Amino acid sequence: MRSLRRGRWGAFLIAFFISLAQAQSEERLKACAGCHGTDGNSTLAGTPSLAGQPRVFLENYLVLTREGLRGTKVMQDLLKGVKDPEIVAMATHFSKLVPKAGEGAVDKPLFERGKAVAAKNRCASCHSADYRGREQMPRLAGQREDFLAEAMAAYQQNRRAGGDTIMAASLYGIPGADLKALAHYLSRLR
Amino acid sequence: MIIRTAIAAGVLLAFGAVQAQDKPAPPPAWHQGKPAAMGDSKLAPLAGKMTETPASEIPIAKVKVPKGFKVEIWATGMPGARSMAQGDKGKIYIGTRTIGRVYEVTDKDGKRTSRVVVDKLTQPAGVAFAGGSLYVIAIDKALRFDGIEDKPDVKPVDLTEKFNLPKEQHHNWKYIAFGPDKKLYVPFGAPCNICEPPTKEYAQIRRYNPDGSGMEVIATGVRNTQGFDWHPKTGEMWFTDHGRDWMSDAGPEDELNRIDKAGNFYGYPYCHAKGVVDPDIKKKDACKGVTLPVATMGPHAAVMGVRFYTGSMFPKEYQNTMFIARKGSWNRTVKFGFDVVNVRPSADGKNAKVTPFMTGFLEDPKEAKFWGRPAYIHQMKDGSLLVTDEQLGAIYRVSYDGGKKK
Numbered sequence: 001m002r003s004l005r006r007g008r009w010g011a012f013l014i015a016f017f018i019s020l021a022q023a024q025s026e027e028r029l030k031a032c033a034g035c036h037g038t039d040g041n042s043t044l045a046g047t048p049s050l051a052g053q054p055r056v057f058l059e060n061y062l063v064l065t066r067e068g069l070r071g072t073k074v075m076q077d078l079l080k081g082v083k084d085p086e087i088v089a090m091a092t093h094f095s096k097l098v099p100k101a102g103e104g105a106v107d108k109p110l111f112e113r114g115k116a117v118a119a120k121n122r123c124a125s126c127h128s129a130d131y132r133g134r135e136q137m138p139r140l141a142g143q144r145e146d147f148l149a150e151a152m153a154a155y156q157q158n159r160r161a162g163g164d165t166i167m168a169a170s171l172y173g174i175p176g177a178d179l180k181a182l183a184h185y186l187s188r189l190r
Numbered sequence: 191m192i193i194r195t196a197i198a199a200g201v202l203l204a205f206g207a208v209q210a211q212d213k214p215a216p217p218p219a220w221h222q223g224k225p226a227a228m229g230d231s232k233l234a235p236l237a238g239k240m241t242e243t244p245a246s247e248i249p250i251a252k253v254k255v256p257k258g259f260k261v262e263i264w265a266t267g268m269p270g271a272r273s274m275a276q277g278d279k280g281k282i283y284i285g286t287r288t289i290g291r292v293y294e295v296t297d298k299d300g301k302r303t304s305r306v307v308v309d310k311l312t313q314p315a316g317v318a319f320a321g322g323s324l325y326v327i328a329i330d331k332a333l334r335f336d337g338i339e340d341k342p343d344v345k346p347v348d349l350t351e352k353f354n355l356p357k358e359q360h361h362n363w364k365y366i367a368f369g370p371d372k373k374l375y376v377p378f379g380a381p382c383n384i385c386e387p388p389t390k391e392y393a394q395i396r397r398y399n400p401d402g403s404g405m406e407v408i409a410t411g412v413r414n415t416q417g418f419d420w421h422p423k424t425g426e427m428w429f430t431d432h433g434r435d436w437m438s439d440a441g442p443e444d445e446l447n448r449i450d451k452a453g454n455f456y457g458y459p460y461c462h463a464k465g466v467v468d469p470d471i472k473k474k475d476a477c478k479g480v481t482l483p484v485a486t487m488g489p490h491a492a493v494m495g496v497r498f499y500t501g502s503m504f505p506k507e508y509q510n511t512m513f514i515a516r517k518g519s520w521n522r523t524v525k526f527g528f529d530v531v532n533v534r535p536s537a538d539g540k541n542a543k544v545t546p547f548m549t550g551f552l553e554d555p556k557e558a559k560f561w562g563r564p565a566y567i568h569q570m571k572d573g574s575l576l577v578t579d580e581q582l583g584a585i586y587r588v589s590y591d592g593g594k595k596k
Contacts, residue, residue, distance in 0.1 A: 059241055060288075
């Protein structure tokens with residue numbers, strides 16, 4: 001009888017903590033949406049869109065940022081102490097949102113130049129033929145142009161710590177004007 | 191490669207002094223040596239998993255071992271778990287790469303709990319234990335934790351300067367171990383897929399006194415060793431070495447080598463496996479003076495931990511034979527490895543026979559469908575083996591009961 005009662009209490013407590021965790025999780029997703037957009041498509045300068053990013057990429061990014069190994073100070077502080085199941089939930093959530101193509105008009109010559117730079121440097125062999133990314137390799141199609149430009153510049157100048165060294169090496173020697181074109185091209189894809 | 195060099199040269203000309211101050215960076219290390227014919231290849235390193243995996247999500251029943259052996263989940267919740275070192279009082283220390291942590295597992299009353307000893311390091315893959323101290327070697331740091339089994343919060347002694355770690359990172363995450371001579375053995379991989387190493391500090395195995403003094407180079411021409419052990423009878427060191435990428439699905443195969451005398455040259459970057467001449471880095475008589483491997487271990491297999499079995503639990507035929515983990519290939523269209531094999535050479539290195547021992551992690555080689563990647567093997571006092579799964583951050587225990595009734 002006593003164990004039965006304890007069992008009931010246990011079940012109640014478990015249900016309570018699950019709902020508490022869900023509430024926490026929803027709170028945190030709201031906080032993400034504040035900068036990254038409610039639908040995961042960012043309208044804030046310099047802030048990346050998360051919609052449609054591969055789940056593994058998001059998980060890795062979130063874990064390594066929580067560990068203080070990569071990301072920005074703001075993101076590191078936001079993620080401090082966040083447990084793995086919540087990170088998986090966040091990553092799953094954003095991976096399922098529908099990405100939009102980047103805002104703004106298409107500059108045809110710049111777009112074509114970017115397309116050629118991407119082909120020459122074989123960006124697609126890891127980021128997929130349509131640049132939607134896969135596994136640990138992020139989606140580039142439809143990402144914000146300003147974010148892409150800054151991220152690539154940061155890789156080139158070794159200012160982007162904690163990630164794999166592959167990207168810095170892949171971008172080595174590509175002139176700034178080509179990177180600009182690349183950012184424009186990728187941002188206008190969907 | 192030529193195209194990249196040309197681009198780099200163009201940039202230097204165009205931007206002159208601004209760019210000249212930066213030393214030319216190499217192309218991506220995993221990408222080097224990729225021939226034009228493979229330019230559109232979609233092969234890329236396989237994604238690791240950096241979140242905890244509970245035991246309930248590990249399909250352990252899929253693991254196959256020979257009759258009479260049993261596999262069970264021993265510990266979980268340690269993303270990226272690689273090599274293991276056991277303390278004098280039984281605690282197990284585990285290194286990782288990307289996630290930057292070292293774990294400690296305590297086994298008490300049949301239950302395992304783990305904690306993070308140190309984090310925020312750059313790939314602290316190397317762990318070793320001697321004289322009551324834990325040694326951790328990351329790519330750019332060497333630390334010693336004295337008396338850690340009793341003092342969980344002990345501050346580490348920083349030995350980084352003593353070990354003189356070179357600056358290139360690629361292939362310089364480490365497996366480390368103390369030899370029978372009480373010296374600490376540390377490898378320094380080639381910082382590329384295939385290249386003439388930029389300085390003499392790379393593509394070699396060294397040994398040091400535990401405090402980092404008395405460094406000696408004991409083997410050269412070693413591309414990337416991620417595991418070694420010493421023969422229980424001869425005391426000779428045997429080590430695994432990863433073959434280069436982007437040549438073909440067929441190889442060159444990974445190697446199992448034996449050091450019969452200090453100073454041997456193992457062939458990288460000119461000569462691979464049992465005499466495969468490199469197509470990119472050419473040298474006359476490429477395989478002359480090269481100590482060839484005892485056995486080839488399969489194409490792109492990613493041979494990891496090596497353990498000579500000296501326990502009393504397994505049948506006699508396993509005594510002094512080796513268990514070797516093959517984490518599995520990425521640079522191959524049809525995947526290979528993802529298992530633990532048993533290797534039985536004679537003590538002089540002849541007739542090494544490779545037999546699958548622990549399989550079932552790779553479900554569809556053509557679709558790259560796998561769920562686990564065995565990485566390192568540790569022998570417990572009772573003769574059972576612990577095997578880390580780097581993919582799921584877990585440790586499995588392999589024991590033998592001779593097929594006794596349950």
